[in-house]
Amino acid sequence: MKNEMKLTCLIVTVGMAAAPVLARAQDERAFTQLDTTVRLDRGGAVDLSLISGRIRVTGWDQANVKISASIESGLLRFSANSSRVTLSVDDEGNGHYRHRNVGEARFDVSVPRGSHLILEAVSGDVTAKGSQGEIEASSVSGDVDVSDGIRAVSVESVSGSAHAAQVNGNLHAETVSGDLRAENVSGNVQASSVSGDIRLVGIQSRDVRTETVSGNLDYTGTIEPSGRYGFESHSGTLKLNIPRNAGAQFSVETFSGSIDTDFPITLQPGTKRREGHMEFTIGDGRARVTAQTFSGEIIISNGSTTRREDE
Amino acid sequence: MTNSNMTCEEFDAALPDYLEGTLDEPLRAAVQKHLSECVRCASLVRDLETIRKNAGALPDLIPSRDLWQGIEARIAAPVIPLAERPEVQRRFVPAWMGVAAAALIVSTAGITYMLTARSLQGGKEQVATLATQGSPIPSKSGSDTGAPQISTEQAPTPADGGGAGSRRPPTGSRMAASDAAAGQNRAGARLAVQQEQSDAVYGREIDMLQKIVTQRKTQLDSSTVAIIERNLQIIDAAIEQSKTALAKDPRSRLLSDQLTHALDKKVELLRTAAFLPAST
Structure with a gap:
């Protein structure tokens, strides 16, 4: 047999x-x-x-x-x-x-x-919920909506939306034109789209990498000590909601877009600020945050909290 | 298209083994007969063999461990332990997928090479940047108050082109400055050469993937095709904008990165389209 x-x-x-x-x-x-x-x-x-x-x-x-x-x-x-x-x-x-x-x-x-x-x-x-295991979910034109995955979760769609929530592990999320949303993820996050908007909320991760071409990106989450956070877009707006008490070195650069931050920037003697490029440190500076666009706006606000979305 | 006894679909199914040289003699003869009569398939094999030959001729590069982690993450699927899989035919796996897979095997080699080369270059320049920026550790006052501290580089001058990868030497004699200028010129020239090589590799691989996608258009749902095309246009616009800006400022690391990201995105999207199931 x-x-x-x-x-x-x-x-x-x-x-x-x-x-x-x-x-x-x-x-x-x-x-x-x-x-x-x-x-x-x-x-x-x-x-x-x-x-x-x-x-x-x-x-x-x-x-x-x-x-x-x-x-x-x-x-x-x-x-x-x-x-x-x-x-x-x-x-x-x-x-x-x-x-x-x-x-x-x-x-x-x-x-x-x-x-x-x-x-x-x-x-x-x-759709999948409550499985509490690894999840690989994809659709070409349909919507993908998963929650309660652990260890490794992957959500992908071409034109549909992709949504992952309550992920206790690494998340890989990808769309082409569909919107992408992730909530309450504790693990490494990779999120990318071409024209779809990316919204990451309640993220507790030491490694976040996101990229989009024309979609807008909205990140709300913690900045962990020694964490690495990369945000890239061509023309989409990058909006980063960073906790006030975070400690990170920031490298923020745009070619023709604008940079706006809530964090007070102090020029050190002998240095000049080059238009479109800003490097600064907040707190203990242990984490590294990079944000890069060609023409998209970069907004860094310090009003976020670290609580999870459902709290 | 049908020529001789073998159809193009049958040819597509046999193509990976044909390229690997593992076909048995009767089937190999049938493939060759088909190739001698079918322009479409002969052209495809020619393209694939050219790319495989070019990829094979690329010099070996051994990335550092740190670099390899990033590269590996970009080219490899996540390793997820799976229970043993029964030998059932995978759904949505028609013959064209063999063609796409064969094409992607050779394309990956070239893209990997470019990513490695770029990463190695980027790594070298980053060391130089840190060396001229001083200590990245914030001052005590900055740490205590949480107030951010600017550590931006000197304002760009016409001589250095303002590129993110170029830095003015902090102090030193005229000879040192001259050496630095010469070094910057060499770095600029090296970047330009790299950019040309990169463009060529991406160009070839994008062309190849584009051919597969073009052939597959009739198999896909028209709305899916429209979405793919619309997003390819968005990426193409990003590529053009980056190239135009880079032509004016060839040393800009930001623009070079932007161009690379856009090209990567195009390859990714074309790969996605190449593997989409039929009639979607």
């Missing part, structure tokens, strides 16, 4: 609302509708993908994965073993336009806390 635990052994109960219409392999089957519960090892992966429709995942305090899924036209492909559960749409067909024969799919899935989620949609929305 290829796999010791076959699907038939893993299905705990629950109705298979429709009979399998195709069996490609012993551990993979296709359905038009699926209602099932399967056991998953602690930290196992749940891999869900669809073309259009939505994926909705919720974490729960059971060791099983509960799936309720349907598709308007086409087939769902399902496989499971003790370490991985996979549900996708059957996109095999002829030519480049095969996805057009696949209808909207809806996945409602409950997963054990700690599961590793891999969620992909083409034009569908993706």
